[in-house]
Each structure stands twice: as C-alpha cells, then as structure tokens.
Amino acid sequence: MNPWIVEHLWLVPAVPLAAAFLILGFARKRPSAAAALAIIGQLVTLVLAVIAFLPTLQEPGWRAFHNFTWFTFGDQAVRIGWVLDPLTAAMLVMITFVGLWIFVFSKGYMSGDKDFSRFFAYLSFFSAAMLGVVIANSLLLLFVCWELVGLASYLLIGFWIHKPSAAAAAKKAFITTRIGDLGFFLGIFWLYGSSGTLLFYDAGKGCLEAAGLLAIGSSATFIALLIFSGAVGKSGQFPLHVWLPDAMEGPTPVSALIHAATMVAAGVFLVARVYPLFSLGAVDGVTPSLTVVVWIGVITALMASLIAIAQADIKRILAYSTVSQLGLMMVSLGVGGVAAGIMHLLAHGFFKALLFLGSGSVIHGCHHEQDIRKMGGLRKIMPVTFVTYAIGMMALSGVPLFFAGAWTKEEILHATAHWPKSHLPHYLMLAGVVLTALYMTRQMIYVFFGNRRGNIDFQSVRPAGFQPAEPNAAENISAGRTGQSPMFRHESVQESAPVMTRPLIVLAICVIGLSAILTPAWPWLHSYLSGESTHFDLGKLIQPMLFVSLALVAAGIGLGVLVYRRAGATDPLQQILPALFRFLENKMWLDELYDKTVVALSRTAALVSDWMDRYIWDGLVRAFAGIGRLFGSFSAGFDERGINAGVDESVIGTRGLGRVMSKLHSGQIQTYLGAVAVGVLVLLLFYAWLA
Amino acid sequence: MTPTLQLCLIVSAALFSIGLLAALSRRHAIFILIGIEMMLAAANLNFIAFWRFGPDPQNPTGVMVAIFSIAIAAAEAAVGLALVIAVYRHYRTTNVQRLDQLKG
Numbered sequence: 001m002n003p004w005i006v007e008h009l010w011l012v013p014a015v016p017l018a019a020a021f022l023i024l025g026f027a028r029k030r031p032s033a034a035a036a037l038a039i040i041g042q043l044v045t046l047v048l049a050v051i052a053f054l055p056t057l058q059e060p061g062w063r064a065f066h067n068f069t070w071f072t073f074g075d076q077a078v079r080i081g082w083v084l085d086p087l088t089a090a091m092l093v094m095i096t097f098v099g100l101w102i103f104v105f106s107k108g109y110m111s112g113d114k115d116f117s118r119f120f121a122y123l124s125f126f127s128a129a130m131l132g133v134v135i136a137n138s139l140l141l142l143f144v145c146w147e148l149v150g151l152a153s154y155l156l157i158g159f160w161i162h163k164p165s166a167a168a169a170a171k172k173a174f175i176t177t178r179i180g181d182l183g184f185f186l187g188i189f190w191l192y193g194s195s196g197t198l199l200f201y202d203a204g205k206g207c208l209e210a211a212g213l214l215a216i217g218s219s220a221t222f223i224a225l226l227i228f229s230g231a232v233g234k235s236g237q238f239p240l241h242v243w244l245p246d247a248m249e250g251p252t253p254v255s256a257l258i259h260a261a262t263m264v265a266a267g268v269f270l271v272a273r274v275y276p277l278f279s280l281g282a283v284d285g286v287t288p289s290l291t292v293v294v295w296i297g298v299i300t301a302l303m304a305s306l307i308a309i310a311q312a313d314i315k316r317i318l319a320y321s322t323v324s325q326l327g328l329m330m331v332s333l334g335v336g337g338v339a340a341g342i343m344h345l346l347a348h349g350f351f352k353a354l355l356f357l358g359s360g361s362v363i364h365g366c367h368h369e370q371d372i373r374k375m376g377g378l379r380k381i382m383p384v385t386f387v388t389y390a391i392g393m394m395a396l397s398g399v400p401l402f403f404a405g406a407w408t409k410e411e412i413l414h415a416t417a418h419w420p421k422s423h424l425p426h427y428l429m430l431a432g433v434v435l436t437a438l439y440m441t442r443q444m445i446y447v448f449f450g451n452r453r454g455n456i457d458f459q460s461v462r463p464a465g466f467q468p469a470e471p472n473a474a475e476n477i478s479a480g481r482t483g484q485s486p487m488f489r490h491e492s493v494q495e496s497a498p499v500m501t502r503p504l505i506v507l508a509i510c511v512i513g514l515s516a517i518l519t520p521a522w523p524w525l526h527s528y529l530s531g532e533s534t535h536f537d538l539g540k541l542i543q544p545m546l547f548v549s550l551a552l553v554a555a556g557i558g559l560g561v562l563v564y565r566r567a568g569a570t571d572p573l574q575q576i577l578p579a580l581f582r583f584l585e586n587k588m589w590l591d592e593l594y595d596k597t598v599v600a601l602s603r604t605a606a607l608v609s610d611w612m613d614r615y616i617w618d619g620l621v622r623a624f625a626g627i628g629r630l631f632g633s634f635s636a637g638f639d640e641r642g643i644n645a646g647v648d649e650s651v652i653g654t655r656g657l658g659r660v661m662s663k664l665h666s667g668q669i670q671t672y673l674g675a676v677a678v679g680v681l682v683l684l685l686f687y688a689w690l691a
Numbered sequence: 692m693t694p695t696l697q698l699c700l701i702v703s704a705a706l707f708s709i710g711l712l713a714a715l716s717r718r719h720a721i722f723i724l725i726g727i728e729m730m731l732a733a734a735n736l737n738f739i740a741f742w743r744f745g746p747d748p749q750n751p752t753g754v755m756v757a758i759f760s761i762a763i764a765a766a767e768a769a770v771g772l773a774l775v776i777a778v779y780r781h782y783r784t785t786n787v788q789r790l791d792q793l794k795g
Contacts, residue, residue, distance in 0.1 A: 667791030670723075674715050 003055045005048070006064040009082040012052065012092060013131035013145070015045045020124035027117050034117035035107045038124045042100045045131065049092035056089040060527065065137045065201045083137035083201055086529050087342060091134045091269060094346045097510075098261040098353045099127045101503035105357045106253040108499035109364055113251075119159060123257065126152035130262035134269065139188050139198040139207070142273070146184070146234070146266060150177050153263050157250040169249035176243040180233020187226030191277075194219050200273065208276045220280040224289035227274055228296075235267025235326045238300040242591055244323055248315040252360030255315055259322040260353035268329045268345050275338055284420045285336040291421065297330030298425045305435035309442065310574075310584035313370045314359045317443050321396060322352060324432060328412055331425055337415025339529040344408035346525070347514060351395035351405050354507040358389035361496040361504065362447060372446040379448040382495045386448050388504040393444055395511045397437040397557065400550050404511050407518035409433065410545050411526065417545075430552055437556025438563075445564045699740035707733035720775045720785040724768060731764045 019041030027034040056062050067081030103123060110119050129152050132145030151174075158170025192198055195207040195215045206212050216223065231237070236244035244264065248255055258264060271278065271293065278289045304323035311317045325348050332341035363370055365382055379386045395405035413433075416426040495501070517524040574581040583589070710729030717723055735757045742753020779785050 662794075665794060667794030669787055669790075670715050677711060677715070 003064070005052045005055065006082075006084050007066050009052060009066065009084055009135050012045055012048050012096075012135060013128040015048065015128075016041045016124040016131065017128035020121045020128060023117055023121040023124065029117070031111075031116040034120045035103075038120040039100070039103045039107070041124055042096060042103050042127065045127070046093075046096040046100055049089075049096045052084055053089040053093050056084065056086050056528075062086070063201065067137060067199055067202055070140075078140065079197070079199055079202075080136075080138040080141040081199060081202075082135040082141075084135070087269075087272060088134055090342070090346055090525070090529065091265070092131065094349045095127065095130055095134065095261045095265075098349050098507070099257065101506055102253050102256050102261070102353060102357065105256075105360065105500050105503040106251075108497050109253055109360050110251060115159070119156075119251065122152060122155045122159065123253070126156060126254075126257060126262055130266065133266050137200050137206075139191065139200070139274075142270070143181075143184065143188060146230070146270075147181065149234070149263055149266055150174060150181070153177075153247070153258055156254040156258075157247045159250055159254065163249065166249040169243070169246040173243035173247050176240050177233040180229045180231070180240050182229075183226045184230025184233075187223050187230070190219065190223045190226060191216070194223070208274065213276060213280050216277070216280065218281075220277050221287065221289045224274070224278045224280075224287075225292060227277065228271060228289065228293060231267035231270045231330075232296065233267070234270070235264050235330070236300075236323045237267070237296050237327060237330060238303060239590075241300060241304065241323050242587075242594060245316050245319040245587070248313065248319050252315065252356060252363055255319070256353045256356030256360065259319065259356055260349045264322060264326055265345055265349060268326060268333065268341060271330070271333050272338055272342050275333070278333075279336075286419075286421050290334045290336070292334075294331050294334030294419070294421075294425055297327040297332075297334055298428050299327070300324065301327030301331065301432045302428055302435075305432050305439065307584050307587050308439040309435065310581050312373055312585075314362060314372050314375075314443065314447065315356070315370055317372070317439060318352070318355055318359060321355075321436065321439070322348075324436065325352070325396070328409070328429065328432065331429060332412040332415050335415045335419040335425070337412055339526045340408060340411035340415050342529055343518060343525050344405070344412055347395070347404035347408045347511075347518065350507055350514060351392045351403070351511045354388060354392040354504060354511055355396065357500070357504055357507065358385055358392055361385045361500050362389075364496055364500065372443060375447045376450045377448070384495060384501045384504065388501075388508040389448070390444065391508040391511055393440045397440050398433055398549055398553050399557075400546055400553070402512055402515060404514040404518055406549065406553075407515055410549055411518075413545055413549065430548070433549060433552045434556040434559070437553045438560045441557045441560025442564045445560065696740055696744040699736065699744070703733045703736040703740065706730075706736065718786050718788055720778065720787055721772070723787065724771045724775070727771075728764060728768060731760065735760050 016038075019037050023034045023037050027037060055064070063083065063085040065081055065083040067079050070078045070080045072078070103120070106119065106123065110116055113119065126149065129145050129148035133142055133149060136142035136145060154170045154174040157173050158167050160166045188198065191207060194217070195212045197205060197207050197212060199206045200208045202209070204211055207216065213220070233240045244259075247258060250258070278293065279285070279287060281287060282290070301324045304320045304327060308317050308320035308324065311320060325344070329341045329344050329348070332338075332344060362375065362378060362382065362385060365378070365385070366375060369375070391403070395403035398406040398409040400406045400410070413426065413429060416429050417423070419425060518526075586592070707730050710726045710731075710733060713726030713729060714723045715726075717726065738753050738757045738760070742748065742756075745753075775785055778790065782790060784790075
C-alpha cells in the first residue's frame with residue numbers, strides 16, 4: 001500500500017555514498033571521471049528525492065515509515081528505519097537540488113587542484129551523510145549520520161591539509177560540535193531509558209507519538225534540552241558558534257554546502273524533527289525548553305549580525321550571516337513557528353548557496369583574494385556574478401515581494417509577534433533585519449561598487465590571525481608578473497567560466513521562483529509542512545508586516561549606502577566608533593575568552609592529570625611494585641639461605657659420611673678378614689657370656 | 692699320654708689360630724691360601740674328634756664328613772691357586788697389600 005520509495009528510501013543516501021567510494025576506489029587519478037561520478041550520483045539522488053516527494057503531495061500531513069530490527073541483544077531489539085513525511089521530502093529535494101549545483105560549481109572552482117578527486121569523494125560523502133540524517137526514523141540512525149556529517153565536515157574544512165589554519169579550523173569544528181554531541185548522546189540515552197524506543201514513528205509506539213510521549217512525561221524538558229545542545233553545536237548557535245566562521249578555511253563550495261544544504265541545517269532539522277518533545281506539556285505554546293531555544297536563537301542572531309558588520313573577509317561575513325539566520329530559525333521554532341522555521345531553512349538553503357557560490361566566483365576571479373577591502377568595482381567585470389549575488393543579497397536582507405527569503409522571514413516575524421511570553425524577541429528580530437540589510441549592503445558596496453582598491457596594503461588593519469586563503473597563489477601571480485607587493489592584479493580579474501556562472505543563474509531563478517509558493521496569498525509550502533490544506537486568497541498578500549519589513553529593510557540598505565558610499569581603505573564605522581569596531585572585528589573576543597577559560601581550563605586539567613599520572617598513580621604502582629619486589633627478595637633469601645642451605649648441608653653430611661665409610665674400605669682383604677675374626681670372637685664371647 | 696677330646700680340641704684350636712695368623716699376617720697370596728688350608732684342617736680335626744669321642748663312634752660318619760670336606764678343600768685350593776696365577780699375570784705381583792683396587 002505504501003509507495004515503492006518508502007521501503008527503498010535508503011537508496012537516497014546510498015547513491016552518493018556509493019559514488020564517494022567509487023571515486024576513492026577507481027577515479028583517484030581521473031579528475032573528470034570523479035566529477036562525473038559525483039554529479040551523476042547527485043542527479044540520481046535528486047530524481048529519487050523527487051520520486052519521494054510526489055507521494056507526500058497526496059494529502060496534507062501524509063506520513064509513511066519503514067522500520068526493521070537492526071540487531072538484538074538480550075531481550076532488547078534495536079530497531080531503525082526511515083520515515084517519509086513533508087519535512088523529510090522537502091529537505092531531500094532542497095539538499096539534493098542545491099547540492100547538485102554546488103557540485104557543478106565545484107567542477108569549475110576546484111579545477112586544477114591536485115586532490116580534485118578526493119574533494120568530490122568527500123562532497124558526495126557529505127551529501128550522503130546529510131541525507132541519512134534527513135530520512136532517519138530513529139534517533140540512533142540519525143545520530144550515526146549526524147556524526148558522519150561531522151566527520152565529512154572535518155575532512156572538507158581541513159581539505160587543504162597543507163595549511164595549518166585549515167587543519168586547526170577542521171579540528172575546532174570537530175571538537176566544538178562534539179561538545180554539543182555529548183549532550184545529544186546523553187539525551188538519546190535518557191530518551192531510551194524513559195520511553196524504551198528510539199524510533200520516531202512506529203504505528204503509535206514511537207517516541208514522538210502519543211504513547212511514547214506519555215511514557216516520557218516530565219523528563220521531556222531535560223531530554224529536549226540535551227538534544228538541543230547537539231543542535232546548538234551543529235547549527236552554530238551561541239555559545240558553540242565559534243567553529244562556523246573558522247570553517248571558512250575550507251574551499252568555498254564546501255562552505256556553500258555546509259552553510260546552505262547540509263551541516264548547519266542538521267541542527268534546525270533535528271529540533272523540528274523532535275519538536276513534539278520540545279512542545280510536550282506546553283501551556284499556551286510555551287515550554288521551558290522552547291524558551292531556551294528562543295533566547296539562544298535571539299542571542300545568536302543579534303550577536304552574529306553585529307559581528308558581521310566589522311568583518312573584512314567576504315566569506316566570514318557570509319558565515320556570520322548564516323549564524324544569525326540560523327538563530328532566526330531557532331527563534332521561529334522556539335515560538336512555535338515550526339513551518340516558518342523550516343521554510344526559512346529551505347529558502348536559506350537556496351539563497352545562501354547562491355551567495356556562497358557567488359563569493360566563490362568572486363574569490364576565484366580575484367585569484368583567491370578574500371579581503372573585501374581589496375575588491376571594488378567588480379560590477380562591470382563580473383556582471384553575471386554581480387546580478388546573481390545581488391539577488392541573493394536581497395533575498396537574505398528580506399527585500400519584500402519577489403525574493404524567497406523575504407516571505408519566510410516575514411512569517412517568522414509574525415510568529416515571534418504572537419509569542420505570549422515576551423515581545424522582546426520580536427523587536428530584537430526586527431533590529432536583526434536592519435542589521436542584516438546593513439552588512440549585506442556594506443559587502444555589496446565594497447565588492448561590486450566604487451573603484452578598485454587592489455593596490456592598497458591592508459597589512460596594518462588586518463585583524464589578528466587573518467590570513468588570505470592561499471597566500472602563495474596570490475603571491476605567485478602578482479610577484480611573478482609585476483614584481484610589486486603581493487596583491488592580485490586587477491587587470492587580470494575576469495568573470496568565471498560558465499560551469500560556475502550557470503549554477504549561480506539557476507539558483508538565482510530558484511530564489512525568485514520559490515517565492516511563488518511562500519506568499520501568504522497562497523502559502524503552499526507552509527500548509528504542506530504543517531499538514532493543512534491550502535486556499536488561494538490574494539487578499540492576504542498584503543499584510544501590515546509587509547510594510548514593517550519593507551521599512552526596516554529600506555532603513556538598513558539606506559543606512560548602508562549612506563555610511564559606506566565613500567568607503568575607502570578604512571571602514572567608516574572604524575572612523576566613527578573605533579572601540580566598537582575593534583570589539584566587533586575581533587568577534588567580541590569570544591575566541592580569546594574561550595581560549596582563556598575553556599581551553600585554558602582543559603589544558604590545566606590535562607597538565608594536572610599528567611602530573612597525577614606521573615607522580616600519584618605511577619607512585620602507587622611503583623609502591624606496589626616495591627612491595628612485590630620486597631616479597632620477592634625475601635622469598636629469594638629464604639630459598640637461598642633456608643632451603644638451599646639445608647639441602648647443601650645434608651649433601652655435605654652425606655659426603656662426609658661417605659668419606660668416613662670409604663676409609664673403612666681399604667681394599668686390604670687381610671684387614672677384612674681380621675675384622676671378621678674379631679667379629680666371630682666377639683660373638684663367641686657373647687654366647688659364652690649368655691651361657 | 693692317651694688322646695682325649697680336650698687334647699684334640701686344644702690341638703685343633705692351636706692349628707686354627709696358627710692358620711688364622713698366617714692368613715692375616717703373610718703378604719704372599721699362596722701363604723694366605725696355606726693358612727686357610729690349615730684352618731680347614733683344624734675344622735676337619737674337630738669333626739674327627741667329636742665323632743671319635745662322641746656317643747656313636749661305630750658308624751664312620753665323622754670320617755665321611757672329613758673326607759668330603761678335604762675333597763672340597765682340594766677343589767677350593769685349585770681354584771684359589773688358579774686365581775693367584777691370574778692375579779699375578781695381571782698385576783705382576785702376588786702381594787695382597789698392593790691388590791687394593793676395591794678400596795673405597
């Protein structure tokens with residue numbers, strides 16, 4: 001009765017996984033074959049995702065699952081499975097579609113890299129892991145894929161292993177997310193302990209269904225918060241967001257994949273997936289765990305958009321914008337707007353992929369220069385990139401009516417406005433909208449408008465620890481041709497090849513086209529996700545919130561234009577408020593704070609453990625060894641002096657006796673005869689005496 | 692002087708003592724053999740004496756034993772002399788004090 005695809009949903013992650021292994025196995029030395037394998041794999045997955053998408057259209061809230069026993073130990077059967085519902089289906093289509101274009105873009109961006117094949121293998125693996133997270137119907141299976149996503153991100157962020165900064169960023173991403181995963185893991189144990197199952201949906205017995213939720217009862221708050229800690233790590237929420245900007249060390253397509261389709265989406269997806277746990281026992285739509293989610297999201301969103309204003313690296317700005325958008329999604333989930341949050345996640349997947357690929361195109365065109373202060377005037381040189389980037393920027397900023405991001409953002413603002421607990425998140429989110437428009441305008445102006453500033457030395461104003469992605473590449477190109485200071489030559493900047501611009505165009509069209517199913521007039525995606533039926537009502541198109549957000553975005557962009565119009569070598573904000581700028585430029589010194597607290601603490605703990613190991617535990621072991629040795633020497637002495645000596649003495653005695661006896665045996669037969677005679681005589685005398 | 696049992700026994704004891712003395716004191720193996728023969732003769736003399744002065748002197752039992760013993764002594768002397776010759780051939784001496792290979 002279920003469609004064929006439900007039982008075979010495992011094929012969706014299996015295809016890219018197989019592609020990854022095929023590339024590693026057979027196409028290490030054949031870059032074009034590797035790219036073809038990866039892209040075909042992604043294409044097949046996209047087809048499968050669409051096949052999976054179709055049955056979910058049948059009726060609102062349609063859901064099917066397929067469970068089986070993975071293994072049994074004792075009387076406990078560990079069961080896993082996959083689920084197909086609107087959430088899964090929409091995520092599958094978004095991931096595979098966006099992923100496909102990122103793959104195509106990578107073919108151009110990574111051309112000439114010596115590890116081209118390895119890159120595509122990792123990309124496919126990354127995609128497979130994320131698809132596994134999405135289809136999982138068991139928290140265990142989800143966790144396994146979740147960790148595979150972490151592994152893939154580690155491999156890809158540290159893809160340029162020869163760069164120490166990339167290796168450090170990969171390590172940081174892996175360890176930071178692992179901190180969150182620890183809480184997640186504990187949450188899984190707790191959940192299993194209280195409900196006895198890790199399956200989400202199991203014909204009424206799953207942990208997200210009535211019976212399971214009844215069994216969990218009051219511990220749901222703690223379980224939800226523990227699971228949320230995993231989402232905090234993966235989705236780069238405060239205070240575990242620090243890895244996400246550093247993850248920019250990876251190649252740009254990786255950043256696009258991480259920030260748009262895969263890794264960071266996993267956290268938001270997780271919260272949405274186990275949303276019944278969060279909302280269990282809600283009064284008026286408010287629970288303690290959801291309140292935590294809201295405030296974490298608010299802090300993250302505001303903090304990240306403030307930091308983004310003062311960053312100079314084109315990718316870092318986008319990274320912080322991702323952090324802030326993820327915060328926004330969390331807020332939306334927290335206030336009860338699950339559908340709105342997921343819609344924003346989907347829309348964000350499209351326009352953030354577009355922006356990252358656009359920035360990749362810019363970086364590629366500028367010979368791996370990432371400092372926006374050295375760009376400028378690229379509008380005329382890279383027209384396709386400029387137009388698509390502008391579409392992405394407007395979608396991110398929330399320019400109303402035609403861009404996907406605007407509708408979803410508005411939806412979130414609606415949801416926050418109706419949160420009964422406090423109106424503060426709503427106003428803070430409105431401020432966030434202004435800030436988002438501001439920093440995106442700043443980036444646009446710096447990169448695409450004005451005059452080129454490629455020949456200014458920014459060494460002095462670079463934040464500590466900032467390095468261009470590939471100093472050697474930039475150096476070789478400029479020093480080899482002009483012999484001047486290591487800067488890219490603006491004359492050689494050019495538009496990227498069609499293999500890179502075409503994905504941009506496709507994604508830009510999608511960003512605009514997607515808005516058709518997001519409008520309040522025909523909120524198809526919203527009702528699809530929340531399982532309601534849709535009505536077309538043009539009257540709802542214009543809402544009061546539309547004007548509010550229009551005003552806010554206009555204010556943000558206007559302020560941006562006003563401030564950054566004449567932006568030169570020095571950032572205008574730096575001139576007006578140097579202290580604030582420094583504070584933001586250095587990411588609020590959170591990295592330094594962690595360095596001084598968490599890292600220092602764990603280093604101290606490590607040193608203390610080392611000392612304890614060396615002197616206390618080792619000492620104990622040595623003391624026991626000493627006692628053993630003492631016993632040993634005692635028993636050795638006893639052996640030597642007691643037993644050995646006894647044996648020796650008896651031997652000596654025997655030998656002495658033998659010597660004495662042997663003296664008697666003189667060999668003189670006459671002596672023997674004499675002795676016999678004497679003996680007989682003595683016997684005779686004895687008899688005589690007896691008689 | 693008429694022979695009596697005591698007289699015979701005294702002669703026999705004297706003869707045995709002389710033989711023993713010879714066997715103990717002489718160094719030459721043949722003389723030791725001669726001493727042993729003398730002790731045997733003393734024993735034979737005792738057989739005869741106890742028979743002659745015993746309760747039944749008519750039956751010649753004592754003579755029979757004595758003759759039997761003398762025959763055995765002859766055989767023993769032959770073996771003993773053969774041994775002496777063998778020892779002499781091997782060691783080029785018959786001095787029993789130097790034949791001490793059984794010394795412990």
